[in-house]
Amino acid sequence: MSLHEWYRRRERGLPPRIGDTDMIHRTIFRSLQPKLLPNDLSRPYRYGQDCGAICNLEFSPDGTMLAAACEYKSIVLFDPLTEKQICAVDNAHDGSVNCIRFVDTRTFASCSDDTTVALWDSRNLSTKLRTLNGHSGWVKNIEYAKQAGLLISSGLDGLVYGWELNNSTEQGCTYQRLLYMPGLMRCRLAPDETRLVLCTSNGYLMLIHDLHLARFAGDLVDFRPNIHRLNLMRKQRVPSASRKTTAISDSRKRNRIEFVSDFPPGDDAEMISGLTIHPQGWCAVSRNISYDEKTEWSVVHDIQSWSEEENNTDQENVNPEKEDELEVRQEPYPEGDNRYVFVDENKRQLNSAVLSESTWCNTQRNVINNVFPSHSGASCPNLADTPHLRLSPNETNVDERNGTTISNEKGVWPPEATVRRKRATNHVPADGGRLLYYIQESNKVEGYMREACFSPDGRVICSPHDDYGVRLLAFNEQCNEMQYARQYSSNGNEPQILRELKYKPCQPHVVISSQFSPRFPLLVTGCLLGNVVWNLPVLS
Template sequence: MSSCNSAPKRVGNKVKCNLSFFDTIRKRPIGPSGYQIGYDDLVALKLYSNFYHYEIDKLEHDSHYGGIFNLEFSLDGKLLVAACEGKQVLLFDAANQKQINSVDSAHQNCVNCVRFLNDKHFATCSDDTSIKIWDIRKLKSCLRTLHGHSNWVKNIEWSEKDNVMVTSAFDGSIYAWNLKSHSENNMLYDKVFLMNGLMRMKLTEDGSKMVIATTNGYMIIIHDLNLATLATDLRSFKPSLYRLMQISDQCYPVATIYNYLFSPTRKRNRIEFIDDFPNEAEVISSLQIHPHGWSVVSRNINGEENEEWTSVHDIQSRDPSDYENSFMYIEEDIPDEPEPEEPPNQRPTDLWLGYISLDEYSNHNRDPSQVSQNIWENNFQLPAMGILNSGLIGVNASYNAYFQQHPEQRNKVITNLPRMTHFIKEKNVGKGYIKELCFSSDGRIICSPFNRGVRLLAFNNQCQELSMCVPDNPQQLKTIVEMNDYHKDIVVSCKFSPTHYQLVSGCLGSEIKWYQPVV
């Protein structure tokens, strides 16, 4: 193992730290009373500001792996699994960074995500629309292949609380899989949510919140998550329509009828939108939850595809009083209804809505050979859009009955609280490819792909935990160290070990690089 010749770039003089580890060892027998307040911050700053790349043996025959789209450590930090564009899954020993196994045809298309379910089993998902369950002790074949999604599967989460695996795909659906119960032909799953424009989905560690990123410039928090009732609670709710109502200053009764889902007193599956970004965000492509569930870090691109930004948003529950004025009333512009020219029993429609059903997705044939990770350049064709009655014209008994009992809700549109705490502009490179961010295990650091390298970002110059430095107004993330040009191509994935001060990154050119502190 030889050290890399070039050193990481130090950013100004912000990472200087006079902490001596000999002093740390000397004070260790004294216990916590021997350390001053803020000592942990000094240790973290010293370690993270001295992260350094080191060389290992290169991957054998790595040219056919393509991009390293996702990296995941095992729960004990001993193994690393890489998901590859070339359909492979690679396993590494995290102690010596050696490749110990591989599955050359893990899927029929690129592998997008890896998720460990326990210390022996992990799941993978792919653009071939399937999810597979693997045992690290016998990788010649997968344990199960799960079918249900009808488009590229991009996310796998594990809910410890509910003991189910949760997946999301570009078909707009979120499924909950009970891995202990299956039919003769397949495992049983529940379709817990369906929406247009779904991009990414993540769960907090305790399973109390679900965060959804969209292709329409906003995110959704589902507070007090209850997967068992989610499908019932959000049935017929269309987030894209409600968002359209917010940004167009128009009021549609077909949407305001769901205002109760936003109520701060709601105890189960409460909805909240996040729309404050430092730019005109369009596609929110990457999403990661803080290890303590305090915040979410996302990466977005604007509509012109010439800017990329990383943003941090607080997702914690807030006092109900904060929501008291988070709404607006919009006067309806009700058009005069013309004399009916069609049979009176035919319901009029007056609003085009971009929604499509899963059945329409399933019946829509696509050429798998044309699928790639480039989500913006490969705009697949969708079936025709549906039509909804906004409730402004025509007779709709269900709307009228509801608004007769709740007249104050008809013209009321919920507005969104500011949630952003930190942000930073990224390099706009690798057009069309998703760049996966990650948190360190202690939550102090965000690792962000940065051209052909990575950079470590902190919430302030002291590398404090987020709870100690929440700003009154959004602040720019602080660059602790940049590690540039260690890859031969654009970096698209990175991951911190859950147990050690160890970092790994992967690029579009099949390379995987390892980093650790050198002090």
């Protein structure tokens, strides 16, 4: 059914059918086309051609501003509506600007190869709000934990720092060294801020479940990632070198460590340079280069925590182990001290990171209404009305008696079904069993980190591909959400190949970064020559 046929059904007041929502999303994603730039535009509006490669693109939370981190020490701000450059900050750092992260709609942070992190106010970019010094190597990534008020930075020096933005000093902000991890490349925070994912140049990912930032440094003070990793490869569950910590114990209630190194056949992953988290925290997509440097892959891993019920079952079969001496009961902060605000334990287990009304799932519905302003009949279903559904890991069973039931009151989603995560053994494997999807990428562009991005509804992955373009990848041909794609897969729970929804050439520009707008149906790609290409839906 075409988009026009669906609209005519709405005009007649007919109810939506199963698959209508998937069809709408698939049509809009496939209709994205790069907007050609007029040749008569002056140089300031040619999108930062003198700023070097666009290393990172980031939208403000309300989607009204786009910030670009540039190779030649610059930060460029754009207006997504007019697609014009608002202003540019030359010499924002003393090195290449690697990443930008918005703290709120006006304040953002940037990190650079000059080993510093800077805070900026978009209303006055003449000076920095603060300069944060602490790293000794290139700072490649920053994340903001809103509930704790912490800015988390990670660099190639292997250090992860937490900066208290609400507790400033003359030198910057109060900060704490959270973790040292040799070979660290990127760290990403889940949207619900209950998990931290780190990727390395040693061919593995590290998940930190039940994240508790106030006790993070103390809980992992004796943790040595490389030692644990080597012993896990030798199938030693609790090595003698780490008896003082229970960081990888299944019974641990906070800051529990898990290593992930299962990759598809033919992918001997070594350098994992790109990492992006699903908007609902269901999975992480990473981009890696194989050991022989001949192949490049995009891989999707499940990062969800195991359910509380199954953890309790495991504890009955395992001898109880005392937590580390540092795991003492935290004293509450005085009233009014808002430095750390953490998610309740029950809320963490629910993992209710559903998309809000401001995200693209609902705005795409508004796009149809804007394209066709006069309409009647039933509206598109809201994803927020659908309950959270856990995925089934590899080699697990479907239990129709104790599962989570999917509501089908509106007649839009697939028939009623139940899926429940169950373990194949009494213990969760500390290494493996997380692989969901994969696809081989081209490795024609060397020397630059090319990162993928999720669409705000999580249905599509935009991945830079070949010399000049990007690929839009989906979990199946119908462009279903991941939990439904996994549930109704013909291959069961085996890892599957991502489906190419559309290839978007951006000639003559080599794409190294991309980002979807959280507010509009808009895909923006950053190129090696400093150009920003705007991709808008063209419905015919």
